[in-house]
Amino acid sequence: MDIKQLALECGFTVAEPMNPATLEFMQDVRAMCAADRCQSYNRNWACPPACGSLEDFILRAAGYRKGILLQTVGDREDSYDFEAMMQVQEENSRHFDALADILVSSGIDVFMMSAGTCTRCRKCTYPDAPCRFPEKVFPSMEACGLFVSKVCKDNGVPYYYGDEKIAYTCCVLYND
Numbered sequence: 588m589d590i591k592q593l594a595l596e597c598g599f600t601v602a603e604p605m606n607p608a609t610l611e612f613m614q615d616v617r618a619m620c621a622a623d624r625c626q627s628y629n630r631n632w633a634c635p636p637a638c639g640s641l642e643d644f645i646l647r648a649a650g651y652r653k654g655i656l657l658q659t660v661g662d663r664e665d666s667y668d669f670e671a672m673m674q675v676q677e678e679n680s681r682h683f684d685a686l687a688d689i690l691v692s693s694g695i696d697v698f699m700m701s702a703g704t705c706t707r708c709r710k711c712t713y714p715d716a717p718c719r720f721p722e723k724v725f726p727s728m729e730a731c732g733l734f735v736s737k738v739c740k741d742n743g744v745p746y747y748y749g750d751e752k753i754a755y756t757c758c759v760l761y762n763d
């Protein structure tokens with residue numbers, strides 16, 4: 588399966604090879620989730636503490652030999668254009684969910700990491716009922732302790748495209 592081509596068809600702007608050996612899972616990054624700046628901590632099955640521990644992700648990621656870094660890059664007027672940034676983030680979530688649907692359904696062995704919390708449902712069932720789509724829900728790169736700009740740099744992919752662009756970054760680990 589050509590995951591790179593599939594990702595581009597799902598709407599991602601960028602899909603480039605990522606070496607799983609470059610991933611460094613850091614407690615300091617993971618700890619930022621608890622500061623709750625994105626207002627998802629302890630509110631969603633895909634986020635800490637429900638999504639699993641840093642150690643869980645280190646173990647899980649160790650089983651993969653290949654990776655692809657994915658980005659949705661969109662326009663904004665400047666770094667204060669929050670409306671445009673939210674729109675690009677929503678587009679990125681749609682691209683991510685579309686790719687996850689295809690890859691999980693195909694049976695290929697994948698571990699995906701998103702660019703934010705899970706937004707599949709209008710309101711997450713957490714913590715009152717089980718997740719509606721547990722097999723298709725993945726944590727964010729930050730929840731896994733990954734410093735996204737470093738992952739990009741270590742794999743030769745830009746993170747910053749200038750003040751008039753915004754990029755949301757996620758990734759796929761897989762075995763084929």
Ligand code: SF4
Pocket residue numbers: 631632633705706707708709710711712713717718719720721724
């Ligand atoms: S699929 Fe729905 S219930 Fe599951 S984590 Fe996402 S929003 Fe929550």
